[in-house]
Amino acid sequence: MIEVRGLSKSFGPVRAVSELSFEAAAGTVTAFLGPNGAGKTTTMRMLLGLVRPSAGSATIGGRRYADLPSPSSRVGAVLDTSGCHPAHTVHDHLRVYARMGGHPRSRVSEVMELTGAAAFAGRRTRTLSTGMRRRVQLATALLGDPAALVLDEPANGLDPEGIAWLRGFLRDLAGQGRAILISSHVLSEVEQVAGQVVMIRQGRLVTAGPVSDLYGAAAVQVRSPQAERLRAALRGEGVTVEARHPDVLRVQGLTAPEVAAAAARHGIALHELTQERPTLERAFLDLTGGAS
Numbered sequence: 001m002i003e004v005r006g007l008s009k010s011f012g013p014v015r016a017v018s019e020l021s022f023e024a025a026a027g028t029v030t031a032f033l034g035p036n037g038a039g040k041t042t043t044m045r046m047l048l049g050l051v052r053p054s055a056g057s058a059t060i061g062g063r064r065y066a067d068l069p070s071p072s073s074r075v076g077a078v079l080d081t082s083g084c085h086p087a088h089t090v091h092d093h094l095r096v097y098a099r100m101g102g103h104p105r106s107r108v109s110e111v112m113e114l115t116g117a118a119a120f121a122g123r124r125t126r127t128l129s130t131g132m133r134r135r136v137q138l139a140t141a142l143l144g145d146p147a148a149l150v151l152d153e154p155a156n157g158l159d160p161e162g163i164a165w166l167r168g169f170l171r172d173l174a175g176q177g178r179a180i181l182i183s184s185h186v187l188s189e190v191e192q193v194a195g196q197v198v199m200i201r202q203g204r205l206v207t208a209g210p211v212s213d214l215y216g217a218a219a220v221q222v223r224s225p226q227a228e229r230l231r232a233a234l235r236g237e238g239v240t241v242e243a244r245h246p247d248v249l250r251v252q253g254l255t256a257p258e259v260a261a262a263a264a265r266h267g268i269a270l271h272e273l274t275q276e277r278p279t280l281e282r283a284f285l286d287l288t289g290g291a292s
């Protein structure tokens with residue numbers, strides 16, 4: 001399990017991370033979300049022992065990175081800066097990292113097969129596309145078969161096919177019982193793969209919980225030729241109904257099935273019923289009650 005407790009980091013006057021606490025459990029993909037500059041990379045770098053916290057702790061399996069025996073067998077990481085020697089082939093690169101981590105040579109071909117990097121094993125790393133590079137980074141992270149993965153914006157630069165592959169891959173890895181923490185500033189990129197979300201803004205926690213909670217706050221859009229009657233039928237505590245058009249309402253505080261059930265009870269025809277997919281910004285606004 002990946003655990004962050006009361007974690008803070010200041011760079012001079014900049015408070016990058018502020019009293020942050022959350023965990024990423026085994027067997028789950030946890031999305032670490034926040035706008036640019038929110039403190040995601042700094043938090044991940046503290047987890048990986050690359051930045052020293054000003055206060056608090058960041059642990060993997062109960063230990064700080066620096067105290068982990070054979071760290072690459074405990075946690076695999078993909079950071080934007082994870083470099084490859086440009087003249088090395090993919091195969092050479094993985095062999096070097098396997099040797100450094102004390103992992104058996106047989107792992108090299110295993111991780112190449114797992115990530116699809118086997119298809120370009122002989123290519124020099126400087127000639128790789130972004131998508132290929134991501135696969136090599138993931139292969140490197142998996143050399144030690146770690147129970148935890150910390151991936152900073154792993155979908156960055158991937159095309160839709162690459163993103164779809166990554167989703168399936170991360171789901172499989174989590175299904176094997178690993179704790180996976182992935183950062184992103186795009187909710188749609190991670191909502192289909194993550195079970196849990198941790199949202200931060202300006203270094204502070206906004207919310208942590210199941211990804212489905214985000215939709216609790218999301219609105220439902222409904223089109224009906226009897227919109228005014230529907231609006232009256234939906235009236236209730238905690239429900240906000242806003243007319244978008246003469247025949248379109250945006251409803252907050254009810255789920256799509258609840259809106260459909262209310263319409264059915266009153267014999268009101270519906271022509272369209274859509275659960276809005278919140279953008280990260282929208283979810284932030286809903287969750288923070290509109291405070292930005």
Ligand SMILES: Nc1ncnc2c1ncn2[C@@H]1O[C@H](COP(=O)(O)OP(=O)(O)OP(=O)(O)O)[C@@H](O)[C@H]1O
Binds near residue numbers: 011039185
């Ligand atoms: N080494 C550093 N020195 C000074 N300030 C830093 C340093 N690293 C990060 N910061 C600052 O800390 C804050 C958080 O940055 P961080 O890179 O952790 O955010 P992020 O959520 O990963 O953003 P992004 O999505 O843009 O990658 C920013 O204000 C950034 O400018």
